Every structure is written in C-alpha cells, then in structure tokens.
Amino acid sequence: MKQVCYFERLLDAALFARTLTQDGDIALTRIDREMNDTAVTDALAMVHGYHTRGSRSLIPAHFVIDRDFIARCPNLLAVCTGGAGYDSIDVEDCSEAGILVANQAGLNAQAVAEHAVAMMLCLTKKIAQVNQALRRDPDLDRFAYRNDDIFGQTLGVVGLGHIGARVAEICQTAFGMTVLATHPRLNPDQAAQRNATLVAFPELLEKADFVLVSCGLNDETRGMFGAAEFARMKPSAYFITIGRGGIHDEDALARALQAGQLAGAGLDVWRQEPPPIDHPLLAFDNVLASPHIAALTHQSAQKAMKGAAIQWRQILNGEFPPRCVNPNVWPKFAERFEAIMGRPASGHPG
Structure with missing residues (x-):
C-alpha cells in the first residue's frame, strides 16, 4: 500500500482524501505538532509521500523538510506543498536525497x-x-x-x-x-x-x-x-x-x-x-x-486539493508530475522509486 502523510491541515481534507484514495491503493495519514516524537517518527518511517504547508512561518522548525527531517523518512519519494510556495522545503537537501519536490503553482x-x-x-x-x-x-x-x-x-x-x-x-x-x-x-x-x-x-x-x-x-x-x-x-x-x-x-x-x-x-x-x-x-x-488568506477561496481550495491529489497519484505511479520544482532529480528519483516500489518509474520529464 502506498502511503501519503499530511501535516496538520488541508483546505478540503474530504475532497483530497476521496480523490487520492479512490482506487484503494493509497493510504492517507496525518501528523501534527502536538504528537509526541515517537509517534511522528513511526508515522514518517512508513511514508512514500509527504504533503506539507508551503510557508516556513506556519510550521515548527523541526517539521521543515531538510536533511534532518529526511533522515527520519527512509522510504520518502516525494514532498509536495498545498500552494505555490515551498520555502518550508530545502530543495537542495531533497535533490541530494533523490526526493522529488512539487507544488501547486497556478492552481490558486x-x-x-x-x-x-x-x-x-x-x-x-x-x-x-x-x-x-x-x-x-x-x-x-x-x-x-x-x-x-x-x-x-x-x-x-x-x-x-x-x-x-x-x-x-x-x-x-x-x-x-x-x-x-x-x-x-x-x-x-x-x-x-x-x-x-x-x-x-x-x-x-x-x-x-x-x-x-x-x-x-x-x-x-x-x-x-x-x-x-x-x-x-x-x-x-x-x-x-x-x-x-x-x-x-x-x-x-x-x-x-x-x-x-x-x-x-x-x-x-x-x-x-x-x-x-x-x-x-x-x-x-x-x-x-490580511493574514495570508489570498488563496483561501472555496473555488481555489477545490481546485488545489483535487489537483494536488491527482498529482500525488501520478507521482506514486512513477509518472513525472506537472508541477515539479526540481526536475533534475528525476534519474535519481527513478532509481529510488524502483528500489522502494519494486517496479520502474513509467514517466520521464517532458
């Protein structure tokens, strides 16, 4: 079973979950800042995909996706943010680890x-x-x-x-x-x-x-x-x-x-x-x-959540995603995908 975990909150959790898990081959879990470290570590050890907030100011420092965070996720293949921004992710650290980074640029x-x-x-x-x-x-x-x-x-x-x-x-x-x-x-x-x-x-x-x-x-x-x-x-x-x-x-x-x-x-x-x-x-x-609410419309939430879930399905099927931030990581990602998933990635950068 493919595993996706998200941090704390989604704009439309029901729509995201319904779209992501529609074929029964992906499980969705959640972590938050109130969980103890052991529970977080156990959850992260299982994930293939991690969905987080894009703004570093909205998450605790130990949930920023950097080298230390990546070390807790041995099976992590990709990380995505819920909007266009991704300053909560150290893209260089992800690329070095063969982890694909994507966002939802354009959807909001x-x-x-x-x-x-x-x-x-x-x-x-x-x-x-x-x-x-x-x-x-x-x-x-x-x-x-x-x-x-x-x-x-x-x-x-x-x-x-x-x-x-x-x-x-x-x-x-x-x-x-x-x-x-x-x-x-x-x-x-x-x-x-x-x-x-x-x-x-x-x-x-x-x-x-x-x-x-x-x-x-x-x-x-x-x-x-x-x-x-x-x-x-x-x-x-x-x-x-x-x-x-x-x-x-x-x-x-x-x-x-x-x-x-x-x-x-x-x-x-x-x-x-x-x-x-x-x-x-x-x-x-x-x-x-205003308190960072420009993207928080009902219409934008639906578009971003459905688009994010579809993109996750593409990534975990080994397809190159439409909103990839670090496309040069693809060869290394493809190697890790095959090693972790037991089959080759089917896509390639367009």
Missing part, C-alpha cells in the same frame, strides 16, 4: 490575483478608512475622503509567475494600466506574452504607482525590500505583497509609511503569521492587512 492564481487587485482598489479608493469613519463619525465630511482612479496608472510586478501574470492581465485589460515587471528568468518576449514590459528593478520602483510582490521566498528575494527600496518608490505609490513574509523588511516599511514615503500598503504575508495584534504596521490607517 486566480484567487490570489483577485485578492491583490482588491487590495489595490481598496487602498486607492480609501474604502477601509471611510467604512470605519462612517461608523464612528456622525458628521463625516465625505470630501475628506477624495480618492483616485487606478485606470491608466502603472503597475510594477516583482515576480511574473502564474499570479503576477494574472494580475498583469487583469490590470492591463480592465484598467488600462501600464505593467512593468522584473523577473530573473524571463526575457522581454516572454514578459510581453504575460502582458508586461521587462525592466530593471530600480526602474520599476521609480516608475510604478503600485509595486506588487508576487514572488517566492528564496536566497535571491530574502530582504529584497528594505529602506533603500522604499525610498526609491514614489511618495504616491502603494506597496502590495501576496508573496512571502521575509521578502520585505517590516520595520523599514513602517518607517517609510511613518515618514510619508509611501501612500500605503496592502499586506497578506508576514514574517510571523498571523502577526501580533500590536504589530507596528497594524497601527496605520493606510495599511490594509
């Missing part, structure tokens, strides 16, 4: 893109501020809440993947916006196909009315936004992030807002999730905050 793109655009609209229209003011001030002066259109403005996208490209398409099509982007592995023609003009990072900061962070957290992006980057943005610009906590310096952002260097910020991701209620950024009226 519509939900997260809508959340980003909603933040842009809410901030520039001052919807959150006037909503609260209307409830507390009987003599509200509506002219004090004069706001702006986003039509025709400039969006700067940092990370033009599935989500960034969808935001670019929405903003260009619906709001006639100029879209600039920076992405280390795209050329200008590829960026144009995703409705954006590729520019250098400093130029994007200087020209954009909205700077959207939609990239993952890695060694290239960690600490990418600090005091110097916020100072380079327009005082009328908004900083929006649906990427990962740790890409921007939260203290530097608070100082920039306090100094009037930015018009506001929309934050769905945090260094600590959820952030403490006394977090300095939560004190600003021009900061729109």
Whole structure:
C-alpha cells in the first residue's frame, strides 16, 4: 500500500482524501505538532509521500523538510506543498536525497490575483478608512475622503509567475494600466506574452504607482525590500505583497509609511503569521492587512486539493508530475522509486 502523510491541515481534507484514495491503493495519514516524537517518527518511517504547508512561518522548525527531517523518512519519494510556495522545503537537501519536490503553482492564481487587485482598489479608493469613519463619525465630511482612479496608472510586478501574470492581465485589460515587471528568468518576449514590459528593478520602483510582490521566498528575494527600496518608490505609490513574509523588511516599511514615503500598503504575508495584534504596521490607517488568506477561496481550495491529489497519484505511479520544482532529480528519483516500489518509474520529464 502506498502511503501519503499530511501535516496538520488541508483546505478540503474530504475532497483530497476521496480523490487520492479512490482506487484503494493509497493510504492517507496525518501528523501534527502536538504528537509526541515517537509517534511522528513511526508515522514518517512508513511514508512514500509527504504533503506539507508551503510557508516556513506556519510550521515548527523541526517539521521543515531538510536533511534532518529526511533522515527520519527512509522510504520518502516525494514532498509536495498545498500552494505555490515551498520555502518550508530545502530543495537542495531533497535533490541530494533523490526526493522529488512539487507544488501547486497556478492552481490558486486566480484567487490570489483577485485578492491583490482588491487590495489595490481598496487602498486607492480609501474604502477601509471611510467604512470605519462612517461608523464612528456622525458628521463625516465625505470630501475628506477624495480618492483616485487606478485606470491608466502603472503597475510594477516583482515576480511574473502564474499570479503576477494574472494580475498583469487583469490590470492591463480592465484598467488600462501600464505593467512593468522584473523577473530573473524571463526575457522581454516572454514578459510581453504575460502582458508586461521587462525592466530593471530600480526602474520599476521609480516608475510604478503600485509595486506588487508576487514572488517566492528564496536566497535571491530574502530582504529584497528594505529602506533603500522604499525610498526609491514614489511618495504616491502603494506597496502590495501576496508573496512571502521575509521578502520585505517590516520595520523599514513602517518607517517609510511613518515618514510619508509611501501612500500605503496592502499586506497578506508576514514574517510571523498571523502577526501580533500590536504589530507596528497594524497601527496605520493606510495599511490594509490580511493574514495570508489570498488563496483561501472555496473555488481555489477545490481546485488545489483535487489537483494536488491527482498529482500525488501520478507521482506514486512513477509518472513525472506537472508541477515539479526540481526536475533534475528525476534519474535519481527513478532509481529510488524502483528500489522502494519494486517496479520502474513509467514517466520521464517532458
């Protein structure tokens, strides 16, 4: 029997389990942070596949998938995250061990893109501020809440993947916006196909009315936004992030807002999730905050859970998965698959 184990929570556990186990050849188990170490070790010793959260900030350090974790899983063939991010996984350690890494990139793109655009609209229209003011001030002066259109403005996208490209398409099509982007592995023609003009990072900061962070957290992006980057943005610009906590310096952002260097910020991701209620950024009226919920729509959950379960079935059948993060591991994975499963892997990287 093939064994898949997941950590703590799934967006739709019933749908995931039903799709994964439909042929009766895969068993699904669960572990969580409250289990004692012996129980966790016993469970991990059996697993062929491990499904975890993508954000490192949401899991205890000893559940991060690194060399030490892998040592507890002698039969582990693959690890997957429930969303696009995978900073909870040390991909290099997995690749060295012959373990395939996959995510659900693209399956939640519509939900997260809508959340980003909603933040842009809410901030520039001052919807959150006037909503609260209307409830507390009987003599509200509506002219004090004069706001702006986003039509025709400039969006700067940092990370033009599935989500960034969808935001670019929405903003260009619906709001006639100029879209600039920076992405280390795209050329200008590829960026144009995703409705954006590729520019250098400093130029994007200087020209954009909205700077959207939609990239993952890695060694290239960690600490990418600090005091110097916020100072380079327009005082009328908004900083929006649906990427990962740790890409921007939260203290530097608070100082920039306090100094009037930015018009506001929309934050769905945090260094600590959820952030403490006394977090300095939560004190600003021009900061729109949410606790990493951009992907948590009913529709996105169904798409991600069904897609994840189908991908697990493919992996455990020896097929190359559609959302593989480390494709170069395939030859080593195939060797381990045959040794553990007793039959050769049938797929290969496309």
